[in-house]
Amino acid sequence: MAHFEKATSIHDWFNQRLAVDAVNRVMMTEYWIPKNINFLWAMGMVLVITFALLLVSGIFLLMYYQPNVDTAFYSVNYTIMREVDFGWLWRHVHGVAASVVFLIIYIHMFTGIYYGSYKKGREMIWISGMLLFVAFSAEAFSGYMLPWGQMSYWAGMVITNLFAGGSLHADGLVEWIRGDYVPAQAFLNRFFMLHVLLIPIAIMGLIGLHFASLRIPHVNNQDGEEIDFDAESKKYLNGDKAGSKVMRFANDFMSKDMMVVGIYLIFFFYLVFYHYDFAMDAVNFDPADGLKTPAHIYPEWYFLWSYEILRPFSTNIGLIAFAFAQVIFVLLPFLDRSPNTVAANRRGLFGIWFWAMLVDMIVLTSMGKLPPEGIFSSIGLIAALTFIGLWIVLPFITKMEKKV
Amino acid sequence: MKNSSRRGFMGKAFGAVAGIGAVGSLVAMKKSWDPLPSVKAAGFTTLDMSIYEENELVTEKWRGKPVFVLKLTSDMLSKIKDKKNDMDRLIKVGDSYFMVTLGLCTHLGCIPGYNPADQTFLCACHGGMYDVTGDVTKAPPPRGLDIPPFKIDGNKLVLGETGPEFIAMKENGITL
Numbered sequence: 001m002a003h004f005e006k007a008t009s010i011h012d013w014f015n016q017r018l019a020v021d022a023v024n025r026v027m028m029t030e031y032w033i034p035k036n037i038n039f040l041w042a043m044g045m046v047l048v049i050t051f052a053l054l055l056v057s058g059i060f061l062l063m064y065y066q067p068n069v070d071t072a073f074y075s076v077n078y079t080i081m082r083e084v085d086f087g088w089l090w091r092h093v094h095g096v097a098a099s100v101v102f103l104i105i106y107i108h109m110f111t112g113i114y115y116g117s118y119k120k121g122r123e124m125i126w127i128s129g130m131l132l133f134v135a136f137s138a139e140a141f142s143g144y145m146l147p148w149g150q151m152s153y154w155a156g157m158v159i160t161n162l163f164a165g166g167s168l169h170a171d172g173l174v175e176w177i178r179g180d181y182v183p184a185q186a187f188l189n190r191f192f193m194l195h196v197l198l199i200p201i202a203i204m205g206l207i208g209l210h211f212a213s214l215r216i217p218h219v220n221n222q223d224g225e226e227i228d229f230d231a232e233s234k235k236y237l238n239g240d241k242a243g244s245k246v247m248r249f250a251n252d253f254m255s256k257d258m259m260v261v262g263i264y265l266i267f268f269f270y271l272v273f274y275h276y277d278f279a280m281d282a283v284n285f286d287p288a289d290g291l292k293t294p295a296h297i298y299p300e301w302y303f304l305w306s307y308e309i310l311r312p313f314s315t316n317i318g319l320i321a322f323a324f325a326q327v328i329f330v331l332l333p334f335l336d337r338s339p340n341t342v343a344a345n346r347r348g349l350f351g352i353w354f355w356a357m358l359v360d361m362i363v364l365t366s367m368g369k370l371p372p373e374g375i376f377s378s379i380g381l382i383a384a385l386t387f388i389g390l391w392i393v394l395p396f397i398t399k400m401e402k403k404v
Numbered sequence: 405m406k407n408s409s410r411r412g413f414m415g416k417a418f419g420a421v422a423g424i425g426a427v428g429s430l431v432a433m434k435k436s437w438d439p440l441p442s443v444k445a446a447g448f449t450t451l452d453m454s455i456y457e458e459n460e461l462v463t464e465k466w467r468g469k470p471v472f473v474l475k476l477t478s479d480m481l482s483k484i485k486d487k488k489n490d491m492d493r494l495i496k497v498g499d500s501y502f503m504v505t506l507g508l509c510t511h512l513g514c515i516p517g518y519n520p521a522d523q524t525f526l527c528a529c530h531g532g533m534y535d536v537t538g539d540v541t542k543a544p545p546p547r548g549l550d551i552p553p554f555k556i557d558g559n560k561l562v563l564g565e566t567g568p569e570f571i572a573m574k575e576n577g578i579t580l
Contacts, residue, residue, distance in 0.1 A: 161513040180443050182468035291470045293515035297529045311530055315511055315546045372531045
């Protein structure tokens with residue numbers, strides 16, 4: 001048995017048993033972050049805080065929500081919104097956070113693409129991040145079912161129908177997923193389970209993997225410079241703090257991180273208190289009705305770009321295009337053939353590719369919201385083809401890229 | 405050496421037990437997600453076909469899904485009477501012809517709306533269109549509206565049972 005001495009303090013008592021000093025050093029004070037970064041590097045912490053907000057608000061909603069097709073709608077819109085003291089707060093925090101989390105995820109993703117933070121040993125950071133995106137998408141979709149309004153029901157109908165695989169007609173698979181011929185009690189109950197248990201567990205595991213994958217390659221920097229973290233950290237510990245290219249994660253980097261988080265939270269709670277309506281679709285304030293489709297069915301804004309890639313084509317081609325859009329981002333580290341890990345503006349054609357992709361996704365998002373008629377249909381089709389085209393040319397333009 | 409081979413055997417033995425258990429539990433998990441027997445049993449709807457008015461779409465319900473019933477006017481019939489494909493999609497009960505289909509767009513399952521003036525169906529979700537026989541006239545839907553299994557019983561129609569007319573439709577590729 002290990003040797004324990006009489007503790008000199010509470011800190012010492014814990015330190016002997018849990019090595020809190022060593023853990024703090026490894027995880028915080030001697031986890032090194034490059035100095036040459038900007039506020040976009042704070043998005044990870046912003047996401048952690050947003051996830052915490054979702055978890056806490058979700059716990060309170062869970063105490064009054066009823067996963068039953070007859071009572072779900074009223075447990076949300078009557079019990080939680082009107083009866084429970086501050087119930088509206090939890091619901092609006094939960095709804096706004098679910099929407100804003102995707103905005104931050106997209107900023108986080110495009111920051112990574114711009115600065116090449118998916119290359120040279122950082123592939124697993126990118127892949128685990130994309131798995132998190134998939135898990136968050138599943139979490140958002142399953143949560144959207146729970147109020148059991150018209151949009152819940154019809155989004156559930158349309159999305160589960162995707163699993164029939166077009167001409168494959170795998171109706172058995174669709175019925176298996178639903179547990180019924182149409183979304184009904186079995187469907188609501190199992191998506192409730194997924195939303196509050198299975199997917200959150202997966203998300204927490206993936207967050208652990210995402211952090212772990214960062215540990216060895218370290219955080220990237222604005223110039224994609226390869227830093228010798230051992231040498232630079234030694235310089236820092238020997239007192240040359242100004243000369244070192246790195247700083248401590250805590251408290252140096254964290255202090256700036258939390259500054260950005262503070263500004264973000266002001267913006268976030270402004271939305272929660274004054275503009276929560278953007279995260280609440282008016283159609284979903286009608287209870288689910290299996291015999292009446294709403295005039296326009298569209299997903300939440302963060303799924304619009306991939307929805308628009310599905311829409312302009314016939315069923316089978318649409319499904320293939322949609323599947324392509326869902327997985328292609330994961331492959332980015334392998335489709336980018338260039339040896340350069342620098343900001344996109346120094347990479348010639350890739351710089352143009354980056355902005356073209358960003359603009360194209362914004363166009364797809366706007367068209368996805370509009371009814372599929374006339375000129376919007378054509379713009380949507382062109383934007384969808386552009387999206388696919390951009391991914392096809394990516395390996396070629398990056399292959400031609402000169403070493404910076 | 406002797407020890408390690410004993411460990412090797414124990415490892416394999418555990419692997420075998422765990423493998424059988426894993427397969428067994430996957431079977432149980434899959435089956436637990438299947439639709440319940442009570443859901444499957446509640447699957448029949450009987451319609452009295454004498455009550456419908458011409459060119460007036462009525463939405464019935466079968467297995468939780470909407471079913472369109474449209475009695476065709478003689479005007480509509482005269483337009484399509486020479487087109488075998490269109491006539492084959494209709495169900496004749498007594499002297500009247502009916503379009504009886506699932507009211508779910510074959511694209512992704514929204515409910516199309518009927519316009520009695522144009523005599524067309526339009527799906528608002530993705531812009532698909534169908535004619536009065538439920539056949540598709542504008543993409544993205546890949547095929548006409550599906551026809552539910554039915555059996556003609558005098559002037560009644562039983563949805564969920566499979567009659568000879570439905571089997572004929574299936575064999576002709578009219579419906580899935």
